[in-house]
Amino acid sequence: MFKLAAKAIEIANKYKVDFGDVRVIEKRSQNLSVKNGEINGLTDQTTLGYGIRVLYQGAWGFASGSRMTERAVADTALKAIAIAKASGLLMAGRVRLAPEPAYTDFWQTPFLKDPFAVPVETKLDLLFRIDAVLRGNKKIRVAASEMRFLRERQWHMTTEGSRIEQVQLSSGASLSATAVQNGDVQTRSYPCTHGGQTLAGGWEVIEAMNMLDHAEQVREEALALLAASVCPAGVRDLIISGNQLALQIHESVGHASELDRVLGYEESYAGSSFATTEKLGKFRYGSPIVNLVADATLPGGLATAGYDDDAVKAQRWHIIKDGILSGYMTNREFCGKIGMKRSWGSCRADGYSCIPITRICNLSLMPGSTPLEQLVGEVRDGIMMENNMSWSIDQKRLNFQFGCEIGWLIKNGKKTRMVKNPTYQGITPEFWGSCDAIADHGEWRLWGVANCGKGQPGQTAMMCHGSSPARFRKVKIGMHG
Amino acid sequence: MKNTETVCKKIFRLAGGAQCEVMASIHSSALTRFADNVISQNVASSSATFTVRLLDNGRTVKLNFNQTDDASLKRAVSSGLEILKKQKKVPGLLPLAKPRPIPAGKNLYFKETAELSPLYRAERAAELAKACKRNGQTAYGTFENGASELVIANNLGVFARHRETSAVHSVTVRDRDGFGWAEYSAFDVHEIPFARLNDTARAKAAASRSPREIKPGRYTVILEPQAASDLLCYLAVYGFDGQLYNEGRSFICGKLGKKVLSPLLSFGDNALDGAAPGMPFDYEGQPRTKAALVENGVIIAPVHDRSTARAAKTASTGHALPQPSDMGPIPLNLAVKPGSGTLEDLIKGTERGILVTQFHYTNMLKEQLVEMTGMTRNGTFMVENGKITFPVKNLRFTQNMAEAFNDVEAVSGQAVPCAAWGVMSCPAFRLKNFNFSSSTKF
Numbered sequence: 001m002f003k004l005a006a007k008a009i010e011i012a013n014k015y016k017v018d019f020g021d022v023r024v025i026e027k028r029s030q031n032l033s034v035k036n037g038e039i040n041g042l043t044d045q046t047t048l049g050y051g052i053r054v055l056y057q058g059a060w061g062f063a064s065g066s067r068m069t070e071r072a073v074a075d076t077a078l079k080a081i082a083i084a085k086a087s088g089l090l091m092a093g094r095v096r097l098a099p100e101p102a103y104t105d106f107w108q109t110p111f112l113k114d115p116f117a118v119p120v121e122t123k124l125d126l127l128f129r130i131d132a133v134l135r136g137n138k139k140i141r142v143a144a145s146e147m148r149f150l151r152e153r154q155w156h157m158t159t160e161g162s163r164i165e166q167v168q169l170s171s172g173a174s175l176s177a178t179a180v181q182n183g184d185v186q187t188r189s190y191p192c193t194h195g196g197q198t199l200a201g202g203w204e205v206i207e208a209m210n211m212l213d214h215a216e217q218v219r220e221e222a223l224a225l226l227a228a229s230v231c232p233a234g235v236r237d238l239i240i241s242g243n244q245l246a247l248q249i250h251e252s253v254g255h256a257s258e259l260d261r262v263l264g265y266e267e268s269y270a271g272s273s274f275a276t277t278e279k280l281g282k283f284r285y286g287s288p289i290v291n292l293v294a295d296a297t298l299p300g301g302l303a304t305a306g307y308d309d310d311a312v313k314a315q316r317w318h319i320i321k322d323g324i325l326s327g328y329m330t331n332r333e334f335c336g337k338i339g340m341k342r343s344w345g346s347c348r349a350d351g352y353s354c355i356p357i358t359r360i361c362n363l364s365l366m367p368g369s370t371p372l373e374q375l376v377g378e379v380r381d382g383i384m385m386e387n388n389m390s391w392s393i394d395q396k397r398l399n400f401q402f403g404c405e406i407g408w409l410i411k412n413g414k415k416t417r418m419v420k421n422p423t424y425q426g427i428t429p430e431f432w433g434s435c436d437a438i439a440d441h442g443e444w445r446l447w448g449v450a451n452c453g454k455g456q457p458g459q460t461a462m463m464c465h466g467s468s469p470a471r472f473r474k475v476k477i478g479m480h481g
Numbered sequence: 482m483k484n485t486e487t488v489c490k491k492i493f494r495l496a497g498g499a500q501c502e503v504m505a506s507i508h509s510s511a512l513t514r515f516a517d518n519v520i521s522q523n524v525a526s527s528s529a530t531f532t533v534r535l536l537d538n539g540r541t542v543k544l545n546f547n548q549t550d551d552a553s554l555k556r557a558v559s560s561g562l563e564i565l566k567k568q569k570k571v572p573g574l575l576p577l578a579k580p581r582p583i584p585a586g587k588n589l590y591f592k593e594t595a596e597l598s599p600l601y602r603a604e605r606a607a608e609l610a611k612a613c614k615r616n617g618q619t620a621y622g623t624f625e626n627g628a629s630e631l632v633i634a635n636n637l638g639v640f641a642r643h644r645e646t647s648a649v650h651s652v653t654v655r656d657r658d659g660f661g662w663a664e665y666s667a668f669d670v671h672e673i674p675f676a677r678l679n680d681t682a683r684a685k686a687a688a689s690r691s692p693r694e695i696k697p698g699r700y701t702v703i704l705e706p707q708a709a710s711d712l713l714c715y716l717a718v719y720g721f722d723g724q725l726y727n728e729g730r731s732f733i734c735g736k737l738g739k740k741v742l743s744p745l746l747s748f749g750d751n752a753l754d755g756a757a758p759g760m761p762f763d764y765e766g767q768p769r770t771k772a773a774l775v776e777n778g779v780i781i782a783p784v785h786d787r788s789t790a791r792a793a794k795t796a797s798t799g800h801a802l803p804q805p806s807d808m809g810p811i812p813l814n815l816a817v818k819p820g821s822g823t824l825e826d827l828i829k830g831t832e833r834g835i836l837v838t839q840f841h842y843t844n845m846l847k848e849q850l851v852e853m854t855g856m857t858r859n860g861t862f863m864v865e866n867g868k869i870t871f872p873v874k875n876l877r878f879t880q881n882m883a884e885a886f887n888d889v890e891a892v893s894g895q896a897v898p899c900a901a902w903g904v905m906s907c908p909a910f911r912l913k914n915f916n917f918s919s920s921t922k923f
Contacts, residue, residue: 035807038571038573038574039540039541039568039805040805040807041805041806041807042541042542042543042564042568043542043544043545044542044543044544044545044560044561044564045544045545045546046546046548046557047546047547047548048547048548049528049547051526059520059523060520060522060523061523061524061599062522062523062524062525063524063525063526064524064526064527064528065526065527066527066528066529066547066548079525083511083523083524083525083599085599086520086523086599086600086602086603087520087523087599089520089600089604089607090515090518090603090607090610091520092518092519119567120564120567120568121567121568124567124568124569128569141729141730142728178728180728180730183729183734183849184849185729185848185849263517264516264517264621264655265516265517265521265522266516267621267653268514268515268516268621268623268651268652268653269623271841271858274922353526353528354524354526355522355524389846390854391844392842392843392844392854392855392856393842394841394842394856394858394875394877394921395841395842395858396921396922396923398921398923399856399875399877399919399920399921399922401854401877401879401918401919403846421846423846423879425877425918427921427922456512456522456623457510457512457524457526457625479854479879479919480846480852480879481846481850481852481853481880481881481882481884481916
């Protein structure tokens with residue numbers, strides 16, 4: 001593939017571009033799902049194509065194609081240059097990229113068992129066995145279980161001389177039961193909601209979930225939610241666990257720290273950020289125990305790779321250190337705006353047909369030192385919520401509201417009865433400022449976000465957020481329409 | 482076209498005795514994005530993807546690929562046939578659809594729109610940016626155009642083809658701490674009123690400077706068309722999905738023929754010749770029908786694909802998504818019936834209320850209640866005694882939409898195209914007792 005990619009670099013050099021790169025990407029994915037005793041989907045996907053980016057006289061152009069001939073690649077490169085010329089009509093100054101050494105390298109996700117080599121019948125057999133357990137009660141109207149596997153192989157060349165081949169592999173699965181009775185609908189999931197858990201790795205990721213062992217509990221908790229009372233409204237202490245804390249990190253810190261958004265380049269769509277650049281190194285984002293670390297080298301992380309799509313080598317850095325805003329997600333174009341000589345390397349594209357943009361890296365809340373029992377034991381009047389059901393946050397990432405799958409009231413240090421439809425609201429820095437305890441490393445888990453949307457045209461990216469359950473004091477709970 | 486047909490025939494041959502459906506999607510698009518009064522991103526992409534569904538004796542598999550040389554086709558279909566052999570038979574598996582006559586539909590393809598140059602797009606961005614610069618404002622937005630062709634064919638004789646173009650001008654203007662927004666999408670670029678959109682966004686940004694904080698609570702709201710459509714499309718999609726209806730998960734369950742919503746509210750789905758036209762067939766290659774969903778507040782019926790229709794013992798309305806699908810059939814060409822008067826008339830008739838330009842990050846809390854949350858954005862104003870009196874800081878709503886649209890006070894007489902899950906035509910609305918649950922800092 002490098003031979004084909006070289007044609008784009010040849011054209012870029014011929015036109016003396018400031019910078020040019022080409023990414024040839026072969027994507028293979030497999031999705032299997034079983035619903036109510038039937039195969040709901042079994043899809044095998046293979047796509048191949050290339051995206052060419054040029055910086056011509058200080059202005060960007062990008063074009064992509066999937067006809068795998070040298071002539072088609074050359075035509076696409078010329079199209080990218082023509083687009084860059086048009087961009088030059090409306091520019092403030094020349095775009096300059098932060099320098100990065102040229103690399104020749106191969107990197108791949110470590111894995112034990114190739115999920116594409118595991119027979120389809122083995123996968124379906126597990127899903128059907130889970131399905132049978134989930135359907136063990138007539139009130140369960142929807143029993144759903146699924147698996148997904150993705151392998152993306154990329155050949156990346158730049159006019160600066162980088163020649164990088166990377167293979168990223170991820171595996172994911174979920175199961176859920178939806179119970180319906182008298183107009184009420186309640187769903188319980190494992191390991192988490194929104195398509196379940198996805199991590200970098202092979203079939204061993206699926207095996208580690210022990211899905212079948214959890215099916216009965218999922219079914220019974222979905223039924224119990226029907227009988228549970230609705231989460232009462234009020235201000236109380238909140239302990240967040242499951243993928244809800246991952247979503248809280250994602251929405252209120254991850255997106256807020258994307259430097260392109262901070263600088264206004266997402267204003268027309270997803271919005272900007274309150275975490276503006278003059279706050280860097282000074283602004284109290286959370287309490288002193290809050291440490292959030294971006295890490296493109298994190299084992300199992302969906303954003304883990306050898307290099308980002310700016311051909312910048314993977315790094316690890318603080319976004320929030322001891323509660324203070326300390327870093328951003330950057331690319332080579334914008335990092336200079338905060339005085340950085342080198343990008344932290346968080347620029348990625350969704351496949352071959354999209355231009356690389358600033359993305360959330362793996363971003364994790366570092367564990368605290370409090371045992372989980374103590375986290376609960378120190379709450380007089382509170383609630384524990386698990387797994388995200390709905391999310392919404394304003395365009396500066398300040399006012400948010402989340403809904404969770406399940407909650408348990410906490411009274412005088414004891415987890416008591418289950419409640420349904422729990423929700424909470426807050427303002428980002430006030431909320432993280434109210435974090436007074438984080439469970440210890442024994443509770444720390446990595447949660448995958450496999451469907452993060454951003455940009456125009458829309459792009460999807462994957463990343464992980466690690467966390468232990470954390471406690472937040474005096475939170476507004478239980479909003480309903 | 483001819484190439485697509487040839488590829489379909491090759492795939493049918495390779496499928497042998499299995500039932501085989503091909504969905505070919507040929508797409509080209511370009512988008513110029515601007516921010517801070519400069520072009521920040523300028524891209525073009527083209528793709529041709531083929532999705533093949535094979536069914537054989539109660540077994541099924543779906544393949545997706547974008548390389549169509551003979552070797553790639555053979556490899557893809559052979560691997561699919563191998564996967565079929567490894568499955569257990571599902572006795573009730575729905576076979577592929579048989580051909581039915583497809584209505585003509587509207588012409589939605591405009592060559593000039595398909596072929597706009599990057600320079601044309603840059604010039605449209607520059608017009609707004611220059612006006613903003615002159616007035617101390619900042620422009621953000623996108624101008625995009627594209628063309629797509631979709632073919633649904635199967636080896637039982639279905640062959641349906643649709644092509645359309647699109648152009649969207651979407652602008653956001655910042656004026657210090659004020660924001661304004663306007664957008665228009667069309668099949669034909671010549672329908673886009675560029676100057677009016679730019680002026681609207683700029684005027685709204687200027688008017689929304691120095692917003693004041695107000696107490697959250699229940700207010701009368703005047704929803705401009707985009708804000709109203711954002712809520713109504715959830716009501717339509719989650720309420721009238723035949724699968725959710727069959728599973729007892731929709732707010733219309735047990736309410737067909739009953740007045741559940743305001744008598745001022747009527748909407749339906751009409752891809753053929755309505756105000757929000759589209760593809761005249763669905764993703765099973767079945768003819769789209771005109772579906773009345775709500776008439777004067779009375780719930781008519783959900784929409785169906787062949788699978789949900791079979792379960793409900795009725796006929797498909799031609800609203801299938803690509804099969805199989807986690808989501809059920811949904812209305813994608815919604816037209817809301819206009820009322821009378823203008824947006825200004827809605828404002829004039831308001832004693833005290835809030836005017837909302839647009840919502841941001843709307844999401845579902847409870848689907849069976851269509852209980853939602855979201856934020857206001859890009860121009861939120863207090864209205865008192867029939868006049869806009871001051872801009873307000875953005876508010877979060879938490880609201881049951883079935884209740885909200887039972888509290889309609891007035892509907893404006895002009896519907897406009899709005900961005901929704903598909904295509905949607907929607908007027909402005911005035912609703913009573915809309916619940917704002919909190920506010921934000923700007």
